[in-house]
Amino acid sequence: MASPPTEYPRVGGAIPRFSWKTSLAVLVILSLTGWSIVGTNFDLVELLTSTRPVEKFVSGMFPPDLSAATLRTTFTGILETFQMSYLGALIGAIAAFPLAALGTMEAPTIGASRGERLLQAIPYHLARLVLNVFRSVPDILWALVFVVALGLGPFPGTLALAVHSAGILGKLYSETLEAVPARPVEALRATGAGSLQTFLFGRLPQAVSGFTSLTLYQWECNIRSATILGFVGAGGIGQQILVSMQLFDYSKVATLVGVTILVVLLVDRFSAAIRRRLVY
């Protein structure tokens, strides 16, 4: 066997060679990390040494409280959470649809006048603005707003989920509508179809299974969100968790949290199974 040549170009590993750009990036990441650790009093040593409160909390959780009364409150709480998340996703989806339809950018007709372009751009930007406001305010803040306006209970919580879901779904719907294969849409436009027609027959049929998947995913997110909305008095199982925490009734907390985790996992599985079966 011939011996390998003594000189050959080195290939090197997969990590990029030194460059000023990567060095700068590393430097930025390191300094941000240090700055944030200081700012948040981040201390792993404290977490590991102050075992006493953690021990008390964890041991208090066992055995979980499985008395009939606790199970009953858990059950009603989780049902309410489920209903809130479902209605929130449904109303959100219904509100999101027209906003998404308006907020979908259709390529302007070649050679269209400036007035026509403007007329096309106004509803688009309005719809996008509304969606942005809905989306950028977190659902827990919407819940606070609605609790102040409507009082305590699951209704303001449901509204909060609906508004936030509408914002998120509206944006995702319109992105789905914009991303559908363009050729069938273009073919329709080329034979004189207007914007309503290209939307209904060109974009919507191609986007609808994507909508279903996104809506189911939003419902999953809503279940998780709905469990904390109770912390601000907007109904659901969160309210029970907060009360039990404040009463140091950790064994009840264990039951409530355990059941919540179980239901969230179940809904995740269920929606994932449906989404897998969607035909595109």
Added chain:
Amino acid sequence: MTSSPRNSKEKPLGKLALEGVTVRFGKTLALEEVSMKVEPKERLAVIGASGAGKSTLFRTLTRSVPLAEGRIAVGECDLYALSTKELKSVQRRVGTIYQAYNLVPQLPAGINAALGEVGGMGSLRTLSTFLVGPNDALAWRVAQALELVDLGDKAGARTADLSGGQQQRVAVARLLVQRPDLILADEPFAAVDPVTTERVMEALFELNDKGATLLVNLHDVRIARRFPRVVALREGRVVFDGPPERLTDEKLSRIYAGDPYGTGAGPDTQDDTRHPRREDPVRLMEGRDGISAH
């Protein structure tokens, strides 16, 4: 096929006249100073290597790409000066058929065929067609058209579940429903089998016989020879315009110079490795050509 009078109010589109048409995509010159006239009811094949500007030429005729220079007259009117509403009424009478079918795959074949008429629908009729399907008159024409392309039993089938050849026949049915004055067929035979090719061509010729102007983009010169007039593009310019008999081998080799498929006879007749593809200065990007979709 039904002979119900269509758009009796509208007069036919009239002749097409391109004058010095130039189209640019960024720095790429897709069409350069193209001038030609097409009389009503003409039957015309456009040939050229891929990237020669054939698809772009067709897209100018429905005002789907901006013109850098030049003018396109459809009958009496300047296509690029029409208002959006006037443009729509012209587009409604232009039927298109593509290599990639460009049907909406999720819709039933019958609805895709019915979409030939969508341009002429008002908002209310659009909605009712969307919700409950085409009205009786349109449904009957759709059934007739599908019957003519031998897909009478497929009206309710999901278009995506049909074979490529069947989808191209649905696209022909859409044309039959639309009954356009001008047909732009953009490489309609490039992705279908020989049998479908013959049937699609027959249907197109029949529409032409009934009065529609027919323009077909072709890669295959043998098919082009069945047209009375052939226009050849090379690098965005018209390099030949005349009857196919004048299309000599020498002219063909100039038209296809630099194209790996040589005289357009198809990839299987030549060894690609011996003819490495020359970088064509006007080769279009994916998505602008109508060819690279598959």
